[in-house]
Amino acid sequence: MNKKILLLLLISFIITVSCNSGGDSNKPPENIGTEDGPIVDPEAINKIIESFSSPIETAALIEDLKVAYSNKYLIPTEVASEFDSNYKKALGLGMLSSDLGYLNVYQRTNSIVEYLTVIRRLSDDLDVDQFFDFQTLKRLATNNEDLDSLMFLSVNSYNRMDEHLRKTQRSDLSALMVTGVWLEGLYLACQVNKQADNKEFRDRIGEQKNILNDLILVLKFFEKKPHFPEIIASFAELKELYDNVKITIQVGESKSQLDEKGVYVIVQDEYTVVEMSDEQLEEISKLVEKIRNKLISA
Amino acid sequence: MSEEILKALMQLFAIIAKQDEGVEKNEVKYVETFLRSQLSEDAVEEYMDLFTKKAAAEERTLKRKSQVRDSDAKRTSVIDSVRVLGICKKINKTLSQKQKVIVLARLYELINVDKKFSKLRMEIINTVAEVFNITKSEFVDIETFVMQDIMRELDRETLLVINDSNDRGLHAKHIKTESLHGNIVILQVKSAELFFLKYTGKQDVFLNGLTIYNNRIYLFAPGSTIKLPKGRPVYYSDVVANYMADLKISKLSFEVKDLQFTFQTGDIGLRNINFSVNHGKLVGIMGASGSGKTTMLNALSGITAPSSGEVLINGIDLHRQHERLEGVIGYIPQDDLLIEELTVFQNLYYNAKLCFKEKNEEELVAVVNKTLKDLGLFDRKDLKVGNAMNKMISGGQRKRLNIALELIREPSILFVDEPTSGLSSRDSENVMELLSELTLKGKLIFVVIHQPASDIYKMFDRMMILDNGGYLIYYGNPVEAIVYFKTIDNQINSEVGECPTCGNVTPELIFNIVEAKVVDEFGQYTEQRKITPPQWENHFKTKEILEEVEKNSDNPISTLNIPGWFRQLKIFTIRDVLSKISNRQYLVLNLIESPLLGFILAFLIRYIADPASNIYIFYDNKNIPPYIFMSIVVALFLGLTVSAEEIYRDRKILKREKFLNLSRSSYLMSKISILVFISAVQAILYVLIGNSILGIRGMIFEYWLFLFTTFVFANMMGLNISATFNSAVTIYILIPLLLIPQMALGGAMFSFDKLNRMIGSVDKVPLVAEFMASRWAYEALMVHQFKHNEFEEVYFEVDRLKSIAGFKQTYFLPQLIESLDAIEILQEEINEKGANKDSIRKEMNIEFALLKNEMSKENTRIIKVKNELINRKLISTVDDDTHILVPPDVFKLMNPQKFDSEANEEVREYIKIWDEFYSVVFAKADTKKEKMKDWQNNNEAGSFNQRRKDYHNENLDDIVRNVYEKNKILRYKDKLIQQDEPIFLDPDDSDFIGFRTHFFAPKKYFLGQFYETFWFNITVIWFMSISLYIPLYYEHLKKIIDMFDNISTSLKKRKKKKIKAIQEVKVKSAEEPEEEKNDD
DSSP states (O other): OHHHHHHHHHHHHHHHHHHHTOOOTTOOOTTOOOOOSOOOOHHHHHHHHHTSOOTHHHHHHHHHHTOOOOGGGSOOHHHHTTOOSHHHHHHHHHHHHHHHHHHHHHTOHHHHHHHHHHHHHHHHHTTOGGGOOHHHHHHHHHTTOOHHHHHHHHHHHHHHHHHHHHHTTOHHHHHHHHHHHHHHHHHHHHHHHHHSOOHHHHHHHHHHHHHHHHHHHHHHHTTTSTTHHHHHHHHHHHHHHHHTSEEEEEEEEEEEEEOTTSOEEEEEEEEEEEEOOHHHHHHHHHHHHHHHHHHHOO | OOHHHHHHHHHHHHHHHHTTTOOOHHHHHHHHHHHHHHSOHHHHHHHHHHHHHHHHHHHHHHHHHHHHOHHHHHHHHHHHHHHHHHHHHHHHHHOOHHHHHHHHHHHHHHHHHHTOOOHHHHHHHHHHHHHTTOOHHHHHHHHHHHHOOSTTTTOOTTEEEEESOSOOOSSSEEEEOSSOSSOEEEEEETTTTEEEEEEOSSSOOEETTEEOOBTOOEEOOTTOEEEOSSSSOEEHHHHHHHHHTTSOOOOOEEEEEEEEEEOTTSOEEEEEEEEEEESSOEEEEEESTTSSHHHHHHHHHTSSOOSEEEEEETTEETTTSGGGGTTTEEEEOSSOOOOTTSBHHHHHHHHHHHHBSSOOHHHHHHHHHHHHHHTTOGGGTTSBOBOSSSBSSOHHHHHHHHHHHHHTTOOSEEEEEOTTTTOOHHHHHHHHHHHHHHHHTTOEEEEEOSSOOHHHHHHOSEEEEEETTTEEEEEEOHHHHHHHHHHHTTOTTTTOOSOTTTOOOOHHHHHHHHTOEEEOTTSOEEEEESSOHHHHHHHHHHHOOOOOOOOOOSOOOOOOBOOOHHHHHHHHHHHHHHHHHHOHHHHHHHHHHHHHHHHHHHHHTOOOSOTTOOOOOGGGOTTHHHHHHHHHHHHHHHHHHHHTTHHHHHHHHHHHHHHTTOOHHHHHHHHHHHHHHHHHHHHHHHHHHHHHHHTOTTOHHHHHHHHHHHHHHHHHHHHHHHHHOSSHHHHHHHHHHHHHHHHHTSSSSSOGGGSOTTTOOSSSOOHHHHTOHHHHHHHHHHHHHHHSSTTHHHHHHHHHHHHHHHHIIIIIHHHHHHHHHHHHHHHHHHHHTOTTHHHHHHHHHHHHHHHHHHHHHHHHHHHHHHHHHHHTTSOOOOOOGGGTSOOHHHHHHOSTTTOOHHHHHHHHHHHHHHHHHHHHHHHHHHHHHHHHHHHHHHHSTTHHHHHHHHHOOHHHHHHHTTTTOSOSEEEETTEEEEOSOGGGOOOOOSOSSOOOOOTTOSEEEETTEEEEHHHHHHHHHHHHHHHTHHHHHHTHHHHHHHHHHHHHHHHHHHHHHHHHHHHHHHHHHHHHHHHHHHHO
16 A cells, blocks of 8 residues: 555656646747847936926825825726836836825825835836835835925935936836826826816916927937837827917016025016816826826736 | 372372282382472372372272283273373373473382382383373383483483493493492483483482482482582583583683773773683673673673783684674673564564575575574564563563574574563573573573572573672582582581572572671671672682683684675665554654645745735745745754654664674665655655645756755754664754754844854855755755746846846945045045054055955956857947956056056046946846847737746745845955845855855856856755765764763762862871870
């Protein structure tokens, strides 16, 4: 009886081992090419990118509005952890940074940790995690202390990641990250604006017209890279909508005031006047949502 | 004698006595004396009554019938015969052959009283003999012995005559003595192994101190002595030796000369032992406990070497020419040598197999069966031996089986340590009879015996009595020993050795005399002995008449023919496997334990990260690294416990097998191979269950191989401790001591770079941890699981390039810049202040050393990376290497004197070039990875993520990449140590034989070559396991422990001596005044 058991074990062992050695059909060939279009000189786009907003800005606006929190606006973390290509990851990293800003406004500590975890994983995959002091961020978030420094730290790490990407000849990823931040920010702004219509907010959405133009400019640097043409196309569509939005800059009256050094200076305020109808806003909102959802879906 | 037998005997007596002229007075008297020797006074009367009644009845019928007709006499005899037949058949059922022979002899004796050998009487005796199955020749022997007195008539082979004449018959044996009237005749009844004795003369001859009556027949029992009026007494053994002269026996002389034994502690175990003895003797060794009996036995048998003196067997020195005496000596220790799980037959069979290589299967079985039959164990042969708690066979049977182990090969000299301890008196007697029978075959047997019963005591041919401190105070005939000591003690009846009525001796008496204490004036016994051991020794020396032994110079016959190494291995293995298989609990537990543990462990930690989901994702299970580590711990634990008792349990058997000169390596190899097999099975069961529950795919073989290797390592460790320590408790106490360091230094529980600085090492695994199998196993499995899972396997090389570039750009190069900055600042400080130059210069030198060291290293590394890129066709253009290499003259500048701001700038320039180069490396590798991902995803949508979920593990990834480490780079002296992503860091290849690396190195470097961590580590563990064989074979550990023991005991001893010396001084000083008084 014992012999039989041993024999059986032996056979099953051989089977498992031999099954192990079965080949895997889905292994990329070793000689896969690395030619990836022209390398873009980072200097050219650095300047443009640096002028873009950071994830905190939309958040700061929302904070003033005092509308109710809704987690429906956020990208579900499950979705985010499914991002596989660097393209998606960079985009996602930007978008989640905006979501993190939103969460921060409402001090949703638990969710913050959850989003931080995903962000860390994404940044790790992109090899920019060295700028992301996850331990400290997590501590700040869980202790519910000093959310401002949390915000500061995350913005800071965001900036450094972005910088590092550009430095290591990955400006495309940097551009995507920035795109992600902007798009998610705009999306959140549109959603929040639906909740509570606000003049200032509308203006802000309208003002994005200029930024969108710059963004398209940047993205066009990489139009030979995969996925970029699609984004550019979507943004071009959005641009068409924005083309109907009129933005004029008016110069206000000049007045004198004391500066920090106690010296009188003459200051002249500039006003941006945004002309955008409700229909226009709604169309923009819809398209933004569409683009955003398309990007985060698989 | 039972009532029934006695009654039967009385009837037989009566029938015989009444024949012819009826019962004579002499006959009645004979019956009476016979009964007196058997029974108490009252009973004698009762049986006498029975006899006379029966006899009277018989006579009446006889008279009546003789009156009628003469022809009736014939009928009467027929009737008598039928009655005799009936009685004898009854006797047949109850009496042993020995007893039957005695009955027959008694019947003869009865007739012999009046020498009335009528036809009728003889016929009846014939009938009795026939029914008793006594052979014709033996029947004639008995007849001759009883009826004949003259030498001429007594000339038969079975007879021995002791007289003073030189006339010896053709056949009969003869012992010549000084003047003696008449003959002493001895008869051997071979089938019953009995001797009878009678004396035909008129002098006073004593048997065991009792007078022998003329023409009476006595049983000449083992140990008996015949005291003659003149000359040396005749001992039982002398008689037996004469009979044995015909047998083919190897002649032996055993001489011990000035044997002395000193313990390592300095105590003397044996002093100046001298004696000699021939073959065919049963020699007892007696003495109070601690007098050196076992020491004596060990020294005589060659187990321990004496400090001085020699033991000569046929002139061959036992201790110096041991190999010539191989197989001559057998040793039966007091302990059990049986393998509990095997049957009686198997125990003996495998033992026999190891002793006789020339015998084939049939012969072996025959020999074993014969031995079992001889020892009365044949009907028990299929019973398991069992142990003291779970008894299957009786204590006596165990003892006999133990003796059988040695007996089966019939060594010429046998040493037996306390064969009767713990046995019932019946069993003791059986065992001793067995041994004394062996001496009849010419064996020389030494037996250490403790408080023997009278009968046993008398079985010995020689008795050796030792006194405290290893003094030999008596050697000679055992019964005479009693006389000897009684005489010295001036006791009454000192010349009588045994009780005149019952024949009993009291060996305790000897010790009472030897150890008698002095009585003080209050009648209390003091501690002081009347006669001290040295005094006893002197007594003996003055009296000692050492018997001369026949010197013999033949080569003693060796009965041992041990099989070769492989045959032994096979026998050992089969024996062990059989014993393991027969232990059902052991078998089942061993088979179930590991899969059960695998199940429990894997089941407990099958963690699903997402609370909303029910789908298990391997990638998200945080517990994979702990699982790997726990698996290793399980392997160590199981491997250790399964082996920890293996050798310990066999230690007694081993001692004996060493005696047989069986190969230790063969034995060990059999143990190891069985354990290796068990380990392989346990490991595969564990891995099959554990890995499949946890969804570790495609790694069964690798996990199995490593766990198996770890099991074997633990087995070897266990065998070592089991060969070292002498109690199961010590062994089990020791297990944590062996396991916990393995756990603590395995690399999983405590990070190697965060250990106590005394043992820690900055850039390598700490030295102590290198000795831990757990660390090698854990590292290998972690690295392999990371590197070679189906997912990462594809990306590992690009990930590695990315990691190298990333580390250089983010940590390494900035650190160099920092160093350059520091130099700049320090130089400024020198220029400005000038003061405190030395300390600043010192600081600066450190910076330079770092720059020099790391930059020159980077010079070689960067070329390697470049070549790799070219090999992988990641960069096509092969431009000049000098472009990225820092030239030697720049290094020359790196000292406080020459390093100006220009040089500083130059170096910075090179660092910038490196930085750019690594940017390219990163981008290339990264792009390649992206392409590969796309390729996979295009092939099968989402397959990148899916594969990662299935094959990769996040937590394991974090650990081997050391993501939680804050200090990704460490400055230590003139080195920059990478702490980041050790899994991607190839080890330093500057040291040719230095195989040590940082933890989780993807490769190992040794002797100029890189090896996969997996295979390198497995080799290391196997190397460790094999190395452990050396101390196992030579018992190094045991020797070390013994050494410590000795040191501590000798220290204690010295302390004692000191205390004693102090006390003596005190006593002296106390005595001195008294002396003064006496002087007064």
